[in-house]
Amino acid sequence: MTKKLAIGMFQGGGVRQSWKIAGRENDPNFTDLGYWIDLAKKCEAAGVDFLFFADSYGYPTLHGEIVPTAVERNVQFSTVDPHTLIAALAAVTTKLGLVTTTSTMVEAPPALTRQYRSLDHFSAGRVGWNIVTGSAQAASAMLFGEDLMPHDERYAKAAEHVELSLKFWEGCWEPDALVRDGANGVWADPAKVHEIVHDGTYFKAKGVLVTPPSPQVTPVLFQAGASSAGRALAARYAEAVFLAAESKALAAQIADIRRLAVENGRGADAVKCLIAGTFRVADSRAQAEAEHQAIIDRISLEHAATLYAYFTGIDLLSLDLDKPIPESAANGDNGRTNIERFLGPDAPTVREVLEEFRANGVMGKPFLGTPEEIADQAEAMIEETGADGFLVQPEFDGGHDLFFGRVMPELRRRGLLKDELEGATLREHLFGEGSVLLPESHPGAGFRAANALV
Numbered sequence: 358m359t360k361k362l363a364i365g366m367f368q369g370g371g372v373r374q375s376w377k378i379a380g381r382e383n384d385p386n387f388t389d390l391g392y393w394i395d396l397a398k399k400c401e402a403a404g405v406d407f408l409f410f411a412d413s414y415g416y417p418t419l420h421g422e423i424v425p426t427a428v429e430r431n432v433q434f435s436t437v438d439p440h441t442l443i444a445a446l447a448a449v450t451t452k453l454g455l456v457t458t459t460s461t462m463v464e465a466p467p468a469l470t471r472q473y474r475s476l477d478h479f480s481a482g483r484v485g486w487n488i489v490t491g492s493a494q495a496a497s498a499m500l501f502g503e504d505l506m507p508h509d510e511r512y513a514k515a516a517e518h519v520e521l522s523l524k525f526w527e528g529c530w531e532p533d534a535l536v537r538d539g540a541n542g543v544w545a546d547p548a549k550v551h552e553i554v555h556d557g558t559y560f561k562a563k564g565v566l567v568t569p570p571s572p573q574v575t576p577v578l579f580q581a582g583a584s585s586a587g588r589a590l591a592a593r594y595a596e597a598v599f600l601a602a603e604s605k606a607l608a609a610q611i612a613d614i615r616r617l618a619v620e621n622g623r624g625a626d627a628v629k630c631l632i633a634g635t636f637r638v639a640d641s642r643a644q645a646e647a648e649h650q651a652i653i654d655r656i657s658l659e660h661a662a663t664l665y666a667y668f669t670g671i672d673l674l675s676l677d678l679d680k681p682i683p684e685s686a687a688n689g690d691n692g693r694t695n696i697e698r699f700l701g702p703d704a705p706t707v708r709e710v711l712e713e714f715r716a717n718g719v720m721g722k723p724f725l726g727t728p729e730e731i732a733d734q735a736e737a738m739i740e741e742t743g744a745d746g747f748l749v750q751p752e753f754d755g756g757h758d759l760f761f762g763r764v765m766p767e768l769r770r771r772g773l774l775k776d777e778l779e780g781a782t783l784r785e786h787l788f789g790e791g792s793v794l795l796p797e798s799h800p801g802a803g804f805r806a807a808n809a810l811v
């Protein structure tokens with residue numbers, strides 16, 4: 358196999374977990390900038406394409422109330438603002454891509470586009486936006502004093518959000534609009550700076566994104582959320598997607614995204630499909646399994662149910678444990694990926710779903726074993742699913758060092774990784790040297806002043 362894999366490092370909602378180890382509660386934790394600086398530098402030295410920070414304003418709630426286990430065990434609960442963090446990490450790295458999530462339900466396009474454009478400047482073109490409609494929407498909506506918007510309508514709003522954001526990024530400034538002529542006192546050419554006028558269903562705007570174009574103009578567009586509405590959004594706009602499931606389901610999701618991308622006039626390869634997975638490397642398979650099991654043993658069924666409630670708004674412990682999740686659950690207004698995943702003819706029982714969440718959360722089967730075994734498993738996964746790479750979540754403390762020090766060299770030895778990151782920008786890392794801007798086949802290119810005046 359000659360395909361070079363894209364590798365991102367995943368920093369999930371559980372943030373740094375070392376406080377869970379007795380005696381290590383006071384290790385530097387996720388509120389400590391030094392920890393993140395250290396991690397970003399390690400990622401850069403290892404040569405991964407990017408570091409990704411998940412984000413959400415939501416946390417587990419049921420029937421409008423916070424779930425006490427969420428607070429007690431920090432189940433998708435405490436976090437810091439990753440956007441602020443990325444600005445700091447941009448200053449101590451030079452090549453590493455930096456990606457985070459902003460839900461289209463939270464920031465309106467003028468605020469979001471200014472923020473990401475600023476980050477793209479500060480990082481010299483290394484930033485990506487993970488577009489989501491948001492996990493734990495019930496909590497997030499309450500927090501912002503809004504009604505919970507129906508699931509598919511959230512995706513309609515997301516599509517309009519992305520369109521308007523693309524208008525701001527691609528349509529406001531022509532490439533040579535910024536003049537910066539000190540002698541004549543000219544900052545920019547007014548004829549080449551265009552006002553955006555948008556009168557849509559969810560957003561209205563008239564005006565200009567005042568921050569001049571950054572190296573990538575539009576940050577690299579990621580997407581996560583593999584419900585059917587999520588896949589349709591990804592196929593239209595995303596340049597990379599995060600997916601997590603068993604290999605058969607992944608293969609089907611990836612085939613669907615590629616088919617839809619072609620229907621949208623984009624190439625089948627326009628979207629990098631990245632499998633999110635947990636990795637645990639040890640000296641033997643048995644040791645990796647034992648270490649993984651030791652973590653599972655610390656997770657109660659209440660913890661697993663709280664995690665499930667975070668993603669779906671469903672209280673599994675209130676259902677019949679020996680029957681599958683009812684099909685009607687997929688009509689609710691919370692996140693659907695982790696409901697749809699467990700329906701259909703081979704649907705597991707609620708008890709099995711709980712066990713799956715206890716063992717693997719949303720990430721699917723972990724990659725466990727020696728570096729060679731993990732590389733075998735990774736290669737097989739790529740072949741079975743047609744994916745383009747991985748979003749790697751090393752388990753617990755020390756996991757990053759082991760992944761960088763042992764698994765990356767093995768993947769490299771097999772020719773599965775690039776020797777050097779391509780280009781200076783994140784889009785080039787993913788799509789090759791020279792691919793700094795959105796390609797012409799992307800809908801965003803249609804908003805460029807040269808293509809269509811807005």
Ligand SMILES: Cc1cc2nc3c(=O)[nH]c(=O)nc-3n(C[C@H](O)[C@H](O)[C@H](O)COP(=O)(O)O)c2cc1C
Pocket residue numbers: 410411412413458460487489490491492493508581582583584585586587599600601633668691692693694695719748
């Ligand atoms: C690897 C991975 C990372 C994700 N990161 C986020 C995130 O940072 N924030 C978020 O709200 N949702 C994230 N999601 C998506 C949620 O799980 C959820 O599916 C989505 O926000 C709701 O959309 P849905 O209804 O399509 O499931 C992620 C999913 C995966 C697989």
